[in-house]
Amino acid sequence: MTPALGALVGALFPAGHAVREEGGIVVGAAHTAAGEVAVLGTAGGVEVGVEAALALAGEVLRTVREHPGRPIVVLVDTRGQRMSRRDEVLGLNGYLGHLAACVELARRRGHPIVAVVSGDAVSGGVLPLGFMADAVHAVEGAHPWVMSLPAMARVTKLPLERLEELSQSSPVLAPGLDRFVRLGAIEPRWEPPLSEQLAAALSRPAGRDRRAELGLERGGRLLAAAVARRVSGEDGDEP
Protein backbone atom coordinates (compact mmCIF):
# COMPACT_ATOMS: atom_id res chain seq x y z
CA MET A 1 0.00 0.00 0.00
CA THR A 2 1.36 3.45 -0.88
CA PRO A 3 1.92 5.94 1.94
CA ALA A 4 -0.84 8.16 0.54
CA LEU A 5 -3.41 5.37 0.59
CA GLY A 6 -2.22 4.24 4.02
CA ALA A 7 -2.69 7.77 5.38
CA LEU A 8 -6.14 8.04 3.81
CA VAL A 9 -7.52 4.75 5.15
CA GLY A 10 -5.90 5.48 8.51
CA ALA A 11 -7.75 8.79 8.71
CA LEU A 12 -11.04 7.36 7.41
CA PHE A 13 -10.98 4.23 9.58
CA PRO A 14 -9.09 4.95 12.85
CA ALA A 15 -11.05 2.14 14.54
CA GLY A 16 -9.32 -0.38 12.33
CA HIS A 17 -9.43 -1.79 8.84
CA ALA A 18 -8.38 -4.68 6.67
CA VAL A 19 -7.92 -2.81 3.40
CA ARG A 20 -5.53 -4.21 0.80
CA GLU A 21 -4.27 -2.68 -2.40
CA GLU A 22 -2.84 -4.52 -5.37
CA GLY A 23 -2.06 -2.94 -8.71
CA GLY A 24 -4.09 0.11 -7.80
CA ILE A 25 -7.23 -1.88 -6.95
CA VAL A 26 -8.44 -1.45 -3.37
CA VAL A 27 -10.46 -4.12 -1.61
CA GLY A 28 -11.30 -4.78 2.03
CA ALA A 29 -13.43 -3.99 5.05
CA ALA A 30 -13.27 -1.49 7.88
CA HIS A 31 -14.85 -0.42 11.15
CA THR A 32 -16.66 2.91 11.32
CA ALA A 33 -18.96 4.64 13.78
CA ALA A 34 -21.74 3.55 11.43
CA GLY A 35 -20.67 -0.09 11.71
CA GLU A 36 -18.72 -2.47 9.49
CA VAL A 37 -18.27 -1.28 5.88
CA ALA A 38 -16.96 -2.77 2.66
CA VAL A 39 -14.15 -0.77 1.05
CA LEU A 40 -13.27 -0.91 -2.62
CA GLY A 41 -12.00 1.30 -5.36
CA THR A 42 -8.93 2.65 -7.10
CA ALA A 43 -5.63 4.08 -5.86
CA GLY A 44 -2.50 5.69 -7.23
CA GLY A 45 -4.31 7.01 -10.30
CA VAL A 46 -4.62 3.52 -11.78
CA GLU A 47 -6.23 3.30 -15.21
CA VAL A 48 -9.13 0.86 -15.07
CA GLY A 49 -8.82 -1.95 -17.61
CA VAL A 50 -10.80 -5.15 -18.12
CA GLU A 51 -9.22 -7.08 -15.21
CA ALA A 52 -9.73 -4.24 -12.72
CA ALA A 53 -13.33 -3.64 -13.81
CA LEU A 54 -14.13 -7.33 -13.47
CA ALA A 55 -12.44 -7.60 -10.08
CA LEU A 56 -14.29 -4.57 -8.71
CA ALA A 57 -17.63 -5.87 -10.04
CA GLY A 58 -16.88 -9.20 -8.38
CA GLU A 59 -16.28 -7.44 -5.04
CA VAL A 60 -19.59 -5.58 -5.32
CA LEU A 61 -21.43 -8.83 -6.07
CA ARG A 62 -19.65 -10.61 -3.22
CA THR A 63 -20.64 -7.84 -0.79
CA VAL A 64 -24.28 -8.07 -1.90
CA ARG A 65 -24.19 -11.87 -1.51
CA GLU A 66 -22.28 -12.22 1.74
CA HIS A 67 -23.04 -9.00 3.62
CA PRO A 68 -26.57 -7.84 2.79
CA GLY A 69 -27.04 -4.13 3.39
CA ARG A 70 -23.43 -3.47 4.43
CA PRO A 71 -22.41 0.09 3.45
CA ILE A 72 -19.88 0.38 0.65
CA VAL A 73 -17.13 3.02 0.77
CA VAL A 74 -15.67 3.65 -2.69
CA LEU A 75 -12.19 5.18 -2.82
CA VAL A 76 -11.49 7.12 -6.01
CA ASP A 77 -8.08 7.87 -7.50
CA THR A 78 -8.05 7.01 -11.20
CA ARG A 79 -6.81 8.71 -14.35
CA GLY A 80 -9.60 7.06 -16.35
CA GLN A 81 -10.13 3.89 -18.32
CA ARG A 82 -7.05 2.06 -19.55
CA MET A 83 -6.41 3.06 -23.14
CA SER A 84 -5.12 0.13 -25.11
CA ARG A 85 -5.97 -1.83 -28.20
CA ARG A 86 -6.32 -5.01 -26.15
CA ASP A 87 -8.85 -3.45 -23.77
CA GLU A 88 -10.92 -2.28 -26.72
CA VAL A 89 -10.67 -5.65 -28.48
CA LEU A 90 -12.01 -7.33 -25.32
CA GLY A 91 -14.85 -4.81 -24.93
CA LEU A 92 -13.75 -2.71 -21.95
CA ASN A 93 -16.92 -0.63 -22.17
CA GLY A 94 -18.90 -3.81 -21.53
CA TYR A 95 -16.90 -4.58 -18.39
CA LEU A 96 -17.42 -1.01 -17.15
CA GLY A 97 -21.16 -1.19 -17.89
CA HIS A 98 -21.34 -4.42 -15.92
CA LEU A 99 -19.56 -2.76 -12.98
CA ALA A 100 -22.09 0.10 -13.02
CA ALA A 101 -24.99 -2.37 -13.10
CA CYS A 102 -23.54 -4.22 -10.08
CA VAL A 103 -23.30 -0.95 -8.12
CA GLU A 104 -26.92 -0.20 -9.02
CA LEU A 105 -27.91 -3.67 -7.77
CA ALA A 106 -26.18 -2.96 -4.46
CA ARG A 107 -28.06 0.34 -4.10
CA ARG A 108 -31.40 -1.35 -4.86
CA ARG A 109 -30.63 -3.99 -2.27
CA GLY A 110 -30.19 -1.33 0.39
CA HIS A 111 -26.40 -0.87 0.55
CA PRO A 112 -25.54 2.79 1.24
CA ILE A 113 -22.76 3.78 -1.19
CA VAL A 114 -20.43 6.67 -0.40
CA ALA A 115 -17.51 7.67 -2.61
CA VAL A 116 -14.42 9.54 -1.42
CA VAL A 117 -12.22 11.18 -4.05
CA SER A 118 -8.62 11.61 -2.90
CA GLY A 119 -6.79 12.03 -6.21
CA ASP A 120 -7.63 12.01 -9.90
CA ALA A 121 -11.21 11.26 -10.92
CA VAL A 122 -11.43 10.92 -14.66
CA SER A 123 -13.88 9.69 -17.28
CA GLY A 124 -14.17 5.91 -17.64
CA GLY A 125 -12.42 5.32 -14.32
CA VAL A 126 -14.92 7.28 -12.26
CA LEU A 127 -18.18 6.77 -14.21
CA PRO A 128 -18.91 3.12 -13.40
CA LEU A 129 -18.01 3.18 -9.69
CA GLY A 130 -17.29 6.50 -7.94
CA PHE A 131 -19.94 8.51 -9.78
CA MET A 132 -22.47 5.69 -9.24
CA ALA A 133 -22.39 6.35 -5.48
CA ASP A 134 -25.28 7.94 -3.58
CA ALA A 135 -22.98 10.84 -2.78
CA VAL A 136 -19.44 11.70 -3.87
CA HIS A 137 -17.22 13.39 -1.31
CA ALA A 138 -13.70 14.78 -1.58
CA VAL A 139 -10.61 15.09 0.57
CA GLU A 140 -7.34 16.99 0.15
CA GLY A 141 -5.83 16.13 -3.23
CA ALA A 142 -9.11 15.51 -5.05
CA HIS A 143 -8.70 16.46 -8.68
CA PRO A 144 -11.57 15.55 -11.01
CA TRP A 145 -11.08 16.31 -14.68
CA VAL A 146 -11.89 15.35 -18.25
CA MET A 147 -9.21 17.12 -20.25
CA SER A 148 -6.53 19.74 -19.65
CA LEU A 149 -7.12 23.09 -21.34
CA PRO A 150 -4.08 22.80 -23.68
CA ALA A 151 -5.29 19.38 -24.85
CA MET A 152 -8.81 20.75 -25.24
CA ALA A 153 -7.48 23.66 -27.30
CA ARG A 154 -5.62 21.21 -29.54
CA VAL A 155 -8.56 18.86 -30.09
CA THR A 156 -11.29 21.48 -30.44
CA LYS A 157 -9.11 24.00 -32.35
CA LEU A 158 -10.32 26.70 -29.95
CA PRO A 159 -7.79 29.32 -28.81
CA LEU A 160 -6.24 28.40 -25.46
CA GLU A 161 -6.44 32.01 -24.25
CA ARG A 162 -10.20 32.02 -24.81
CA LEU A 163 -10.60 28.71 -22.92
CA GLU A 164 -8.53 30.05 -20.02
CA GLU A 165 -10.50 33.28 -19.92
CA LEU A 166 -13.86 31.48 -19.94
CA SER A 167 -12.69 29.07 -17.25
CA GLN A 168 -12.51 31.98 -14.83
CA SER A 169 -16.31 31.96 -14.72
CA SER A 170 -17.49 28.74 -16.39
CA PRO A 171 -17.09 25.47 -14.47
CA VAL A 172 -17.48 23.18 -17.51
CA LEU A 173 -14.04 23.48 -19.10
CA ALA A 174 -11.02 23.30 -16.80
CA PRO A 175 -10.09 20.53 -14.34
CA GLY A 176 -10.56 20.97 -10.61
CA LEU A 177 -12.66 20.05 -7.60
CA ASP A 178 -14.35 23.44 -7.15
CA ARG A 179 -15.78 23.21 -10.65
CA PHE A 180 -17.25 19.74 -10.10
CA VAL A 181 -18.73 20.96 -6.81
CA ARG A 182 -20.47 23.79 -8.68
CA LEU A 183 -21.79 21.28 -11.21
CA GLY A 184 -23.39 19.32 -8.35
CA ALA A 185 -21.33 16.19 -8.96
CA ILE A 186 -19.09 16.28 -5.85
CA GLU A 187 -19.56 17.67 -2.33
CA PRO A 188 -17.21 20.34 -0.95
CA ARG A 189 -13.91 19.09 0.47
CA TRP A 190 -14.07 17.46 3.88
CA GLU A 191 -12.17 19.00 6.74
CA PRO A 192 -10.71 16.56 9.28
CA PRO A 193 -11.55 14.48 11.19
CA LEU A 194 -12.39 12.41 8.11
CA SER A 195 -13.76 9.51 10.14
CA GLU A 196 -16.52 11.73 11.53
CA GLN A 197 -17.31 13.14 8.10
CA LEU A 198 -17.56 9.60 6.77
CA ALA A 199 -19.84 8.46 9.59
CA ALA A 200 -22.13 11.42 8.93
CA ALA A 201 -22.17 10.68 5.19
CA LEU A 202 -22.99 7.02 5.81
CA SER A 203 -25.94 7.94 8.00
CA ARG A 204 -27.55 10.20 5.37
CA PRO A 205 -30.34 8.49 3.42
CA ALA A 206 -29.51 7.70 -0.21
CA GLY A 207 -32.46 9.25 -2.03
CA ARG A 208 -32.59 9.81 -5.75
CA ASP A 209 -29.99 11.39 -8.01
CA ARG A 210 -30.10 15.11 -7.13
CA ARG A 211 -26.92 16.21 -8.88
CA ALA A 212 -28.66 18.38 -11.47
CA GLU A 213 -30.63 20.21 -8.75
CA LEU A 214 -27.43 20.77 -6.78
CA GLY A 215 -25.78 22.06 -9.95
CA LEU A 216 -28.56 24.61 -10.25
CA GLU A 217 -28.38 25.66 -6.59
CA ARG A 218 -24.61 26.11 -6.89
CA GLY A 219 -24.87 28.00 -10.16
CA GLY A 220 -22.81 25.55 -12.21
CA ARG A 221 -25.51 23.98 -14.37
CA LEU A 222 -28.39 26.31 -14.95
CA LEU A 223 -30.38 24.20 -17.43
CA ALA A 224 -29.87 20.49 -16.69
CA ALA A 225 -32.44 20.14 -13.90
CA ALA A 226 -35.17 22.09 -15.70
CA VAL A 227 -34.62 20.30 -19.03
CA ALA A 228 -34.72 16.86 -17.40
CA ARG A 229 -37.90 17.78 -15.50
CA ARG A 230 -39.64 19.11 -18.61
CA VAL A 231 -38.80 16.01 -20.65
CA SER A 232 -39.69 13.64 -17.81
CA GLY A 233 -43.11 15.26 -17.40
CA GLU A 234 -42.88 14.86 -13.63
CA ASP A 235 -44.45 18.28 -13.13
CA GLY A 236 -47.26 17.42 -15.55
CA ASP A 237 -46.97 17.74 -19.30
CA GLU A 238 -47.07 21.13 -20.89
CA PRO A 239 -49.92 21.83 -23.29
Place this chain on the structure above:
Amino acid sequence: MTPGNPGHLPARRSYREATARRRLAGILDPGSFTELLGPSERVTSPHLAGLGLAVAFDDGVVVGRGLLGGRVVLAASQEGGFMGGAVGEVHGAKLVGLLRRAERERPAGVLLLLDSGGVRLQEANAGLVAVSEIMRALLGARAAGVPVVGLIGGGWGCFGGMGIVARCCDALAMSEEGRLGISGPDVIEATKGVEELDAADRALVWRTYGGKHRYLLGEADLLVEDDLAAFRDAAAALLASPRSLDEGALAREHERLARRLADFGGCTDAADVWRAAAVPDPDRLPLLDADAFRRAVAAARGEEP
Protein backbone atom coordinates in the same frame (compact mmCIF):
# COMPACT_ATOMS: atom_id res chain seq x y z
CA MET B 1 -34.63 -11.12 -40.69
CA THR B 2 -37.01 -9.36 -43.11
CA PRO B 3 -39.58 -11.90 -44.24
CA GLY B 4 -41.54 -11.39 -47.41
CA ASN B 5 -41.83 -11.77 -51.06
CA PRO B 6 -38.54 -11.84 -52.93
CA GLY B 7 -40.31 -10.42 -55.99
CA HIS B 8 -41.23 -7.27 -54.08
CA LEU B 9 -38.32 -6.58 -51.80
CA PRO B 10 -38.51 -2.98 -50.68
CA ALA B 11 -35.49 -0.89 -51.51
CA ARG B 12 -33.08 -0.84 -48.60
CA ARG B 13 -33.00 2.47 -46.80
CA SER B 14 -29.67 3.10 -45.13
CA TYR B 15 -29.76 3.68 -41.37
CA ARG B 16 -26.25 5.09 -41.43
CA GLU B 17 -27.03 7.75 -44.01
CA ALA B 18 -30.29 8.86 -42.36
CA THR B 19 -30.56 11.83 -39.99
CA ALA B 20 -31.59 11.34 -36.35
CA ARG B 21 -35.20 12.27 -37.16
CA ARG B 22 -35.38 10.08 -40.25
CA ARG B 23 -34.08 7.14 -38.27
CA LEU B 24 -36.92 7.58 -35.76
CA ALA B 25 -39.45 7.95 -38.58
CA GLY B 26 -38.15 4.79 -40.22
CA ILE B 27 -38.15 2.69 -37.08
CA LEU B 28 -41.33 3.77 -35.28
CA ASP B 29 -44.83 3.19 -36.70
CA PRO B 30 -45.43 5.76 -39.48
CA GLY B 31 -46.53 9.13 -38.16
CA SER B 32 -46.54 7.99 -34.53
CA PHE B 33 -43.60 10.00 -33.17
CA THR B 34 -44.26 13.02 -30.95
CA GLU B 35 -41.18 14.98 -29.94
CA LEU B 36 -40.67 16.26 -26.40
CA LEU B 37 -38.97 19.63 -25.97
CA GLY B 38 -38.57 19.93 -29.74
CA PRO B 39 -36.61 22.52 -31.71
CA SER B 40 -39.44 25.08 -31.51
CA GLU B 41 -38.71 25.37 -27.77
CA ARG B 42 -35.23 26.60 -28.67
CA VAL B 43 -33.53 25.05 -25.64
CA THR B 44 -29.89 25.27 -26.64
CA SER B 45 -26.50 24.75 -25.04
CA PRO B 46 -25.59 27.62 -22.69
CA HIS B 47 -21.88 26.91 -23.12
CA LEU B 48 -21.20 27.08 -26.84
CA ALA B 49 -21.98 30.73 -27.60
CA GLY B 50 -19.15 31.92 -25.35
CA LEU B 51 -16.78 29.88 -27.49
CA GLY B 52 -18.14 31.40 -30.67
CA LEU B 53 -19.71 28.09 -31.72
CA ALA B 54 -23.07 27.51 -33.36
CA VAL B 55 -25.86 25.94 -31.34
CA ALA B 56 -28.62 23.53 -32.44
CA PHE B 57 -32.24 23.96 -31.35
CA ASP B 58 -32.34 20.32 -30.25
CA ASP B 59 -28.74 20.26 -28.90
CA GLY B 60 -28.07 17.23 -31.06
CA VAL B 61 -30.61 14.78 -29.70
CA VAL B 62 -34.27 14.13 -30.51
CA VAL B 63 -36.42 12.65 -27.73
CA GLY B 64 -40.08 11.70 -27.64
CA ARG B 65 -42.81 9.11 -27.71
CA GLY B 66 -44.05 6.84 -30.47
CA LEU B 67 -45.38 3.43 -31.33
CA LEU B 68 -43.45 0.32 -32.31
CA GLY B 69 -45.74 -2.37 -33.63
CA GLY B 70 -48.63 -0.58 -31.95
CA ARG B 71 -47.01 -0.46 -28.50
CA VAL B 72 -45.99 2.77 -26.81
CA VAL B 73 -42.25 3.32 -26.58
CA LEU B 74 -40.07 6.27 -25.66
CA ALA B 75 -37.19 6.96 -28.00
CA ALA B 76 -34.09 9.12 -28.31
CA SER B 77 -31.97 9.64 -31.40
CA GLN B 78 -28.57 11.35 -31.36
CA GLU B 79 -27.74 13.58 -34.33
CA GLY B 80 -24.17 12.95 -35.41
CA GLY B 81 -24.38 15.98 -37.68
CA PHE B 82 -24.23 18.27 -34.66
CA MET B 83 -20.90 18.03 -32.82
CA GLY B 84 -20.68 14.32 -33.50
CA GLY B 85 -23.65 13.51 -31.30
CA ALA B 86 -21.54 14.41 -28.29
CA VAL B 87 -23.14 14.85 -24.88
CA GLY B 88 -23.36 18.31 -23.36
CA GLU B 89 -25.46 19.65 -20.48
CA VAL B 90 -28.76 20.00 -22.37
CA HIS B 91 -28.27 16.96 -24.63
CA GLY B 92 -27.60 14.81 -21.58
CA ALA B 93 -30.48 16.26 -19.56
CA LYS B 94 -32.90 15.40 -22.38
CA LEU B 95 -31.78 11.76 -22.23
CA VAL B 96 -32.04 11.76 -18.42
CA GLY B 97 -35.54 13.24 -18.59
CA LEU B 98 -36.66 10.64 -21.12
CA LEU B 99 -35.38 7.77 -18.99
CA ARG B 100 -37.05 9.22 -15.88
CA ARG B 101 -40.28 9.48 -17.82
CA ALA B 102 -39.89 5.81 -18.68
CA GLU B 103 -39.47 4.92 -15.01
CA ARG B 104 -42.70 6.79 -14.24
CA GLU B 105 -44.88 5.92 -17.25
CA ARG B 106 -43.73 2.32 -17.77
CA PRO B 107 -43.92 2.23 -21.58
CA ALA B 108 -43.23 -1.02 -23.46
CA GLY B 109 -39.62 0.08 -23.71
CA VAL B 110 -37.09 2.77 -24.51
CA LEU B 111 -35.12 2.88 -27.76
CA LEU B 112 -31.79 4.68 -27.75
CA LEU B 113 -30.50 5.40 -31.25
CA LEU B 114 -26.90 6.00 -30.24
CA ASP B 115 -24.58 7.98 -32.51
CA SER B 116 -22.00 9.74 -30.37
CA GLY B 117 -18.32 10.34 -29.85
CA GLY B 118 -18.99 10.62 -26.10
CA VAL B 119 -18.58 13.65 -23.88
CA ARG B 120 -18.74 16.98 -25.73
CA LEU B 121 -15.29 18.41 -25.05
CA GLN B 122 -16.47 22.02 -25.39
CA GLU B 123 -18.47 21.47 -22.19
CA ALA B 124 -16.38 18.62 -20.91
CA ASN B 125 -17.11 18.58 -17.17
CA ALA B 126 -20.86 19.06 -17.62
CA GLY B 127 -20.84 16.32 -20.28
CA LEU B 128 -19.12 13.83 -17.99
CA VAL B 129 -21.57 14.49 -15.17
CA ALA B 130 -24.47 14.23 -17.63
CA VAL B 131 -23.24 10.82 -18.83
CA SER B 132 -23.15 9.68 -15.22
CA GLU B 133 -26.73 10.89 -14.74
CA ILE B 134 -27.79 9.04 -17.90
CA MET B 135 -26.31 5.82 -16.51
CA ARG B 136 -28.19 6.22 -13.22
CA ALA B 137 -31.47 7.07 -14.98
CA LEU B 138 -31.08 4.21 -17.48
CA LEU B 139 -30.47 1.63 -14.77
CA GLY B 140 -33.38 3.17 -12.83
CA ALA B 141 -35.73 2.62 -15.77
CA ARG B 142 -34.53 -0.97 -16.11
CA ALA B 143 -34.93 -1.61 -12.40
CA ALA B 144 -38.51 -0.39 -12.79
CA GLY B 145 -39.01 -3.11 -15.39
CA VAL B 146 -38.79 -1.01 -18.54
CA PRO B 147 -36.49 -2.58 -21.14
CA VAL B 148 -33.96 -0.23 -22.76
CA VAL B 149 -32.61 -1.22 -26.16
CA GLY B 150 -29.70 0.47 -27.93
CA LEU B 151 -29.24 0.69 -31.70
CA ILE B 152 -25.80 1.44 -33.12
CA GLY B 153 -25.28 2.03 -36.81
CA GLY B 154 -24.56 5.72 -37.27
CA GLY B 155 -21.48 7.38 -38.66
CA TRP B 156 -20.03 8.33 -35.26
CA GLY B 157 -20.46 4.94 -33.66
CA CYS B 158 -20.78 4.92 -29.89
CA PHE B 159 -17.70 5.90 -27.90
CA GLY B 160 -16.45 7.38 -24.65
CA GLY B 161 -18.93 7.42 -21.82
CA MET B 162 -21.73 6.60 -24.25
CA GLY B 163 -19.99 3.27 -24.86
CA ILE B 164 -20.60 2.49 -21.18
CA VAL B 165 -24.17 3.76 -21.43
CA ALA B 166 -24.72 1.38 -24.35
CA ARG B 167 -23.68 -1.58 -22.22
CA CYS B 168 -25.99 -0.50 -19.42
CA CYS B 169 -28.86 -1.29 -21.82
CA ASP B 170 -30.78 -4.57 -21.84
CA ALA B 171 -29.58 -5.33 -25.34
CA LEU B 172 -27.90 -3.84 -28.40
CA ALA B 173 -28.40 -4.21 -32.12
CA MET B 174 -25.54 -3.14 -34.39
CA SER B 175 -24.84 -3.02 -38.06
CA GLU B 176 -21.46 -4.07 -39.38
CA GLU B 177 -20.78 -0.38 -40.02
CA GLY B 178 -21.69 0.53 -36.44
CA ARG B 179 -18.77 0.89 -34.05
CA LEU B 180 -18.71 0.51 -30.27
CA GLY B 181 -15.96 1.04 -27.72
CA ILE B 182 -14.82 3.45 -25.04
CA SER B 183 -11.46 4.85 -26.18
CA GLY B 184 -11.80 5.54 -29.89
CA PRO B 185 -8.96 4.97 -32.36
CA ASP B 186 -7.97 8.63 -32.57
CA VAL B 187 -7.87 8.94 -28.78
CA ILE B 188 -5.68 5.85 -28.38
CA GLU B 189 -3.33 6.91 -31.14
CA ALA B 190 -3.04 10.45 -29.72
CA THR B 191 -2.47 9.17 -26.17
CA LYS B 192 -0.48 5.96 -26.60
CA GLY B 193 1.05 6.36 -30.02
CA VAL B 194 0.55 4.97 -33.48
CA GLU B 195 2.29 1.71 -32.49
CA GLU B 196 -0.55 0.96 -30.08
CA LEU B 197 -3.29 1.67 -32.59
CA ASP B 198 -2.99 3.16 -36.07
CA ALA B 199 -6.22 5.14 -36.44
CA ALA B 200 -5.63 5.42 -40.20
CA ASP B 201 -5.68 1.62 -40.59
CA ARG B 202 -9.34 1.30 -41.52
CA ALA B 203 -9.38 -2.50 -41.55
CA LEU B 204 -7.91 -2.57 -38.03
CA VAL B 205 -10.39 0.02 -36.77
CA TRP B 206 -13.40 -1.83 -38.19
CA ARG B 207 -12.35 -5.23 -36.94
CA THR B 208 -11.66 -3.83 -33.47
CA TYR B 209 -14.78 -1.73 -32.94
CA GLY B 210 -17.17 -2.86 -35.70
CA GLY B 211 -20.48 -4.65 -35.36
CA LYS B 212 -19.14 -8.04 -36.44
CA HIS B 213 -16.55 -8.29 -33.69
CA ARG B 214 -18.96 -6.91 -31.09
CA TYR B 215 -21.54 -9.49 -32.11
CA LEU B 216 -19.04 -12.34 -32.04
CA LEU B 217 -17.92 -11.30 -28.54
CA GLY B 218 -21.50 -11.09 -27.33
CA GLU B 219 -21.28 -7.34 -26.76
CA ALA B 220 -24.04 -6.86 -29.35
CA ASP B 221 -27.09 -9.14 -29.29
CA LEU B 222 -28.11 -8.78 -32.91
CA LEU B 223 -26.15 -7.99 -36.06
CA VAL B 224 -28.26 -6.39 -38.78
CA GLU B 225 -27.80 -4.95 -42.24
CA ASP B 226 -27.50 -1.19 -42.62
CA ASP B 227 -31.23 -0.88 -43.21
CA LEU B 228 -33.93 1.00 -41.29
CA ALA B 229 -36.37 -1.93 -41.57
CA ALA B 230 -33.76 -4.34 -40.23
CA PHE B 231 -33.10 -2.06 -37.23
CA ARG B 232 -36.84 -1.75 -36.68
CA ASP B 233 -37.28 -5.54 -36.59
CA ALA B 234 -34.25 -5.87 -34.31
CA ALA B 235 -35.61 -3.25 -31.89
CA ALA B 236 -38.95 -5.06 -31.67
CA ALA B 237 -37.27 -8.43 -31.12
CA LEU B 238 -34.94 -7.13 -28.40
CA LEU B 239 -37.71 -5.29 -26.52
CA ALA B 240 -39.50 -8.61 -26.28
CA SER B 241 -36.63 -10.28 -24.39
CA PRO B 242 -35.45 -7.97 -21.60
CA ARG B 243 -32.42 -8.83 -19.48
CA SER B 244 -32.97 -8.92 -15.73
CA LEU B 245 -30.90 -6.72 -13.44
CA ASP B 246 -31.26 -9.08 -10.48
CA GLU B 247 -28.42 -10.75 -8.62
CA GLY B 248 -28.63 -14.00 -10.55
CA ALA B 249 -28.55 -12.27 -13.92
CA LEU B 250 -25.57 -10.11 -12.96
CA ALA B 251 -23.74 -13.16 -11.59
CA ARG B 252 -24.26 -14.91 -14.94
CA GLU B 253 -23.05 -11.83 -16.83
CA HIS B 254 -20.03 -11.78 -14.51
CA GLU B 255 -19.23 -15.39 -15.39
CA ARG B 256 -19.61 -14.63 -19.08
CA LEU B 257 -17.19 -11.69 -18.91
CA ALA B 258 -14.75 -13.72 -16.80
CA ARG B 259 -14.84 -16.51 -19.38
CA ARG B 260 -14.16 -14.02 -22.17
CA LEU B 261 -11.11 -12.78 -20.33
CA ALA B 262 -9.92 -16.35 -19.74
CA ASP B 263 -10.50 -17.37 -23.37
CA PHE B 264 -9.30 -14.25 -25.17
CA GLY B 265 -7.27 -12.30 -22.61
CA GLY B 266 -4.09 -13.01 -24.54
CA CYS B 267 -5.42 -11.46 -27.74
CA THR B 268 -4.45 -7.94 -28.73
CA ASP B 269 -6.16 -8.05 -32.13
CA ALA B 270 -9.75 -8.98 -32.98
CA ALA B 271 -8.40 -11.41 -35.59
CA ASP B 272 -6.65 -13.32 -32.78
CA VAL B 273 -9.99 -13.55 -30.95
CA TRP B 274 -11.64 -14.97 -34.05
CA ARG B 275 -8.93 -17.60 -34.40
CA ALA B 276 -9.03 -18.44 -30.68
CA ALA B 277 -12.83 -18.78 -30.94
CA ALA B 278 -12.23 -21.44 -33.62
CA VAL B 279 -14.39 -19.67 -36.16
CA PRO B 280 -13.90 -21.54 -39.45
CA ASP B 281 -11.84 -19.57 -41.97
CA PRO B 282 -11.55 -16.41 -39.82
CA ASP B 283 -9.77 -14.41 -42.49
CA ARG B 284 -12.89 -14.27 -44.64
CA LEU B 285 -15.14 -12.91 -41.85
CA PRO B 286 -14.78 -9.27 -42.89
CA LEU B 287 -16.12 -10.16 -46.34
CA LEU B 288 -19.34 -11.86 -45.26
CA ASP B 289 -22.73 -10.16 -45.22
CA ALA B 290 -24.60 -10.05 -41.92
CA ASP B 291 -26.57 -13.27 -42.54
CA ALA B 292 -23.57 -15.33 -43.58
CA PHE B 293 -21.53 -13.88 -40.73
CA ARG B 294 -24.17 -14.85 -38.15
CA ARG B 295 -24.12 -18.43 -39.45
CA ALA B 296 -20.32 -18.56 -39.47
CA VAL B 297 -19.95 -17.46 -35.85
CA ALA B 298 -23.03 -19.16 -34.34
CA ALA B 299 -21.00 -21.95 -32.79
CA ALA B 300 -18.40 -19.52 -31.41
CA ARG B 301 -21.23 -17.58 -29.69
CA GLY B 302 -22.50 -20.81 -28.19
CA GLU B 303 -25.61 -20.93 -30.37
CA GLU B 304 -27.22 -23.61 -32.48
CA PRO B 305 -26.21 -22.84 -36.07
